[in-house]
Amino acid sequence: MEEIKNNVPVTYELIKTCKQTGARLGILHTPHGDVETPTYMCVGTQATVKAILPRDLEEIGAGVVLSNTYHLYLRPGHELVKKAGGLHEFSQWHGPMLTDSGGFQVFSLASMNKIKEDGVEFRSHIDGSRHFFTPEKVMEIEEALGADIAMAFDECAPAGCSYDYTVKAMDRTHRWAERCGKAHTRQDQALFGIIQGGMFGDLRIESTKALTQMDFPGYGIGGLSVGEPKPVMYEMLDTIRPYLPENKPHYLMGVGSPDCLVEGSMRGIDMFDCVMQTRTARNALAMTFEGKKSLKQLQYEEDFRPIEEGCDCYACRHFTRAYIRHLIKANEILAAQLITIHNLRFSYRLMEGIRNAIREDALMDYRNELVLRGTFN
Amino acid sequence: MEEIKNNVPVTYELIKTCKQTGARLGILHTPHGDVETPTYMCVGTQATVKAILPRDLEEIGAGVVLSNTYHLYLRPGHELVKKAGGLHEFSQWHGPMLTDSGGFQVFSLASMNKIKEDGVEFRSHIDGSRHFFTPEKVMEIEEALGADIAMAFDECAPAGCSYDYTVKAMDRTHRWAERCGKAHTRQDQALFGIIQGGMFGDLRIESTKALTQMDFPGYGIGGLSVGEPKPVMYEMLDTIRPYLPENKPHYLMGVGSPDCLVEGSMRGIDMFDCVMQTRTARNALAMTFEGKKSLKQLQYEEDFRPIEEGCDCYACRHFTRAYIRHLIKANEILAAQLITIHNLRFSYRLMEGIRNAIREDALMDYRNELVLRGTFN
Numbered sequence: 001m002e003e004i005k006n007n008v009p010v011t012y013e014l015i016k017t018c019k020q021t022g023a024r025l026g027i028l029h030t031p032h033g034d035v036e037t038p039t040y041m042c043v044g045t046q047a048t049v050k051a052i053l054p055r056d057l058e059e060i061g062a063g064v065v066l067s068n069t070y071h072l073y074l075r076p077g078h079e080l081v082k083k084a085g086g087l088h089e090f091s092q093w094h095g096p097m098l099t100d101s102g103g104f105q106v107f108s109l110a111s112m113n114k115i116k117e118d119g120v121e122f123r124s125h126i127d128g129s130r131h132f133f134t135p136e137k138v139m140e141i142e143e144a145l146g147a148d149i150a151m152a153f154d155e156c157a158p159a160g161c162s163y164d165y166t167v168k169a170m171d172r173t174h175r176w177a178e179r180c181g182k183a184h185t186r187q188d189q190a191l192f193g194i195i196q197g198g199m200f201g202d203l204r205i206e207s208t209k210a211l212t213q214m215d216f217p218g219y220g221i222g223g224l225s226v227g228e229p230k231p232v233m234y235e236m237l238d239t240i241r242p243y244l245p246e247n248k249p250h251y252l253m254g255v256g257s258p259d260c261l262v263e264g265s266m267r268g269i270d271m272f273d274c275v276m277q278t279r280t281a282r283n284a285l286a287m288t289f290e291g292k293k294s295l296k297q298l299q300y301e302e303d304f305r306p307i308e309e310g311c312d313c314y315a316c317r318h319f320t321r322a323y324i325r326h327l328i329k330a331n332e333i334l335a336a337q338l339i340t341i342h343n344l345r346f347s348y349r350l351m352e353g354i355r356n357a358i359r360e361d362a363l364m365d366y367r368n369e370l371v372l373r374g375t376f377n
Numbered sequence: 378m379e380e381i382k383n384n385v386p387v388t389y390e391l392i393k394t395c396k397q398t399g400a401r402l403g404i405l406h407t408p409h410g411d412v413e414t415p416t417y418m419c420v421g422t423q424a425t426v427k428a429i430l431p432r433d434l435e436e437i438g439a440g441v442v443l444s445n446t447y448h449l450y451l452r453p454g455h456e457l458v459k460k461a462g463g464l465h466e467f468s469q470w471h472g473p474m475l476t477d478s479g480g481f482q483v484f485s486l487a488s489m490n491k492i493k494e495d496g497v498e499f500r501s502h503i504d505g506s507r508h509f510f511t512p513e514k515v516m517e518i519e520e521a522l523g524a525d526i527a528m529a530f531d532e533c534a535p536a537g538c539s540y541d542y543t544v545k546a547m548d549r550t551h552r553w554a555e556r557c558g559k560a561h562t563r564q565d566q567a568l569f570g571i572i573q574g575g576m577f578g579d580l581r582i583e584s585t586k587a588l589t590q591m592d593f594p595g596y597g598i599g600g601l602s603v604g605e606p607k608p609v610m611y612e613m614l615d616t617i618r619p620y621l622p623e624n625k626p627h628y629l630m631g632v633g634s635p636d637c638l639v640e641g642s643m644r645g646i647d648m649f650d651c652v653m654q655t656r657t658a659r660n661a662l663a664m665t666f667e668g669k670k671s672l673k674q675l676q677y678e679e680d681f682r683p684i685e686e687g688c689d690c691y692a693c694r695h696f697t698r699a700y701i702r703h704l705i706k707a708n709e710i711l712a713a714q715l716i717t718i719h720n721l722r723f724s725y726r727l728m729e730g731i732r733n734a735i736r737e738d739a740l741m742d743y744r745n746e747l748v749l750r751g752t753f754n
Contacts, residue, residue, distance in 0.1 A: 047703065051710040053433075053691070076678075076703040084681060084699060092695045301453075304461060314430070318469045322461060326424065326453040333428040333710060 008217050010149055010190035012249040012270065019361040021266040023354070028064070028249055028270065030096040030148040031188050032088065035063035037249065037270040038354055040256055040347045041098060042277060046071050047081070047091040050278050051336045052344070054092045060313055060345040064149070065093045066273045069141050070102030070109065074124050078144035086146030097147035101138050103154040103194070104222065104254065115155060117172070135179035143186045151220055152180040154194040159227035166198035174210045181214055192218040192251065199232055201239040208243040218249040225255045230263070237267035244268065258287065258350055259376035262367050265354050277347050281339035284328045287346045289370070291377030295339065300325045313345035385594050387526055387567035389626040389647065396738040398643040400731070405626055405647065407473040407525040408565050409465065412440035414626065414647040415731055417633055417724045418475060419654060423448050424458070424468040427655050428713045429721070431469045437690055437722040441526070442470045443650045446518050447479030447486065451501050455521035463523030474524035478515050480531040480571070481599065481631065492532060494549065512556035520563045528597055529557040531571040536604035543575035551587045558591055569595040569628065576609055578616040585620040595626040602632045607640070614644035621645065635664065635727055636753035639744050642731050654724050658716035661705045664723045666747070668754030672716065677702045690722035727752070
């Protein structure tokens with residue numbers, strides 16, 4: 001596995017550990033800049049974070065932007081993105097980027113998927129066309145996209161899977177991770193492995209051991225937040241924590257609600273991603289430290305306060321709830337634009353709060369404060 | 378009419394007249410700033426220019442922003458806007474604003490409208506509720522909205538109207554203009570009269586004379602671009618030109634395609650407004666000096682040039698046609714955001730070109746150059 005060992009364009013620097021919780025404060029070094037961790041990564045599925053200009057993303061303090069290999073492979077095609085100079089140039093996000101491997105999407109979005117040892121056959125959710133993803137093919141696509149971090153191709157077994165099937169899927173994921181490691185050659189891109197194992201603690205441990213033996217520069221934790229109760233997810237994180245290397249970043253994939261950002265950080269997670277921030281924004285839902293607010297509600301009709309008092313985002317510096325409610329009722333795109341800016345900024349502010357609390361060895365206190373404020377409602 | 382005479386918060390300063398065409402270079406002075414004319418006013422129908430943040434509007438050089446009395450009266454209601462501190466504060470556009478009177482919308486959008494001497498009864502296009510607009514009511518609404526310029530309530534007779542009906546509608550418009558003048562009291566807002574008269578030159582002259590006798594601080598020319606051939610519209614403009622006061626701004630309502638911006642300027646028009654720029658943007662149509670481009674076309678798939686070479690807008694400084702085409706195909710809101718920024722900036726650049734040409738007494742040359750470049754295609 002020398003290819004992987006030599007290829008460390010992305011490194012993790014541990015600054016300190018919270019004495020109260022064990023949460024990690026660190027820095028993720030990437031070819032496109034450093035990011036303080038724990039960090040929330042916003043999602044730009046189709047090479048755009050929905051409804052926000054890249055310069056506005058930059059203004060609110062975005063770190064890593066995540067894009068989707070499955071989507072970009074289907075549309076516009078990874079070859080086109082490569083011709084455009086890669087994802088950074090194509091989408092004009094000049095900070096760090098990460099592409100997921102498409103594993104999750106192949107199983108959740110595509111239809112008629114058939115899993116073979118070599119890879120997965122599936123039909124496009126756009127036009128029904130047939131495609132075949134192997135670890136090698138996915139590496140080719142992710143290298144063409146050219147994010148700072150590529151994720152290994154994994155099999156994300158569905159929620160409620162049997163123990164026997166979870167073992168099979170996990171073992172295959174390990175073989176695929178090894179093949180990804182061999183196929184991956186791009187020296188300015190880090191390849192992260194993905195830990196699977198369903199809701200079974202022993203399998204999660206086995207998967208963590210197997211992956212860490214392959215010595216990737218970072219580890220995704222996949223297959224969580226797929227319908228299980230949150231305590232089960234937290235238990236899985238607690239279970240694998242002792243087996244995760246301290247000198248590598250730990251990335252909890254597809255998870256990023258306010259409570260999970262805090263609880264995950266308390267369990268040693270450094271990176272999160274979630275579409276909730278941008279998706280709910282387009283459904284008129286604002287995220288605040290006092291919990292979610294459905295801004296279309298009548299109670300905001302004559303409410304001339306900002307979405308969230310004390311928030312420093314463009315939306316809160318200028319506009320009132322009454323105005324944004326008007327935009328929502330009138331089906332104006334500007335509503336989605338403004339709430340997207342706010343929800344993302346809220347999440348970055350929450351992460352700043354988490355990092356400050358770690359710095360002060362007080363993340364549990366901060367968590368309890370947020371519970372009292374209703375942040376997780 | 379002393380109320381109107383004393384109330385001149387908006388004035389027009391004629392800088393020079395193009396020797397080649399008679400076009401006017403001037404400055405419109407308003408309580409919220411000066412605007413060089415001829416000027417294109419972008420349309421923020423529902424208190425937002427669709428898909429663009431006010432700060433981005435400011436960056437691209439927007440002057441006056443127009444909003445719609447009819448829409449804002451129905452939703453969110455003028456009383457709410459008044460409570461919010463007026464339209465500037467509500468929408469956070471701190472430059473000049475203009476509200477149209479709702480006359481055009483009552484006749485084009487609302488249903489079951491019944492015209493009486495006192496006003497117009499109509500049903501809301503949103504929920505079918507019944508409403509009654511009189512000149513006095515419209516003044517109350519426009520004063521509550523608080524734009525720099527309010528337009529008088531007029532009857533916009535449909536295209537292809539008989540001479541007899543056009544006379545009736547025009548005479549009523551004159552009586553309503555007089556009532557508007559009496560009802561209008563806000564001293565920091567200018568009330569402009571609206572010239573009607575359909576496609577009949579003698580009526581247009583009569584209307585211009587009647588309105589200018591009332592001595593408004595500016596004049597809208599309504600009821601054009603309602604389906605008639607453009608030469609007919611130009612003829613109407615040529616016909617009334619000698620009767621329009623040189624010391625007042627001339628506003629051609631609802632007109633703003635590139636050819637009309639130039640041809641209108643050549644006929645002494647100082648202000649234009651049009652939804653085309655923002656509406657076509659949401660339909661993937663970019664406006665350029667080489668004509669319109671439908672960016673969803675296959676020819677742009679691997680076109681890594683900006684929408685328009687030489688354009689200084691944010692979209693053109695950063696993004697390629699290939700990327701924007703991808704956004705369009707993927708139904709991403711960012712496509713509308715970027716093309717909106719570009720189309721508006723294109724129009725402001727076109728107006729800069731027109732003003733520069735007037736300055737050099739060469740607007741006809743500029744027009745001919747644009748014809749050759751395909752700007753009007």
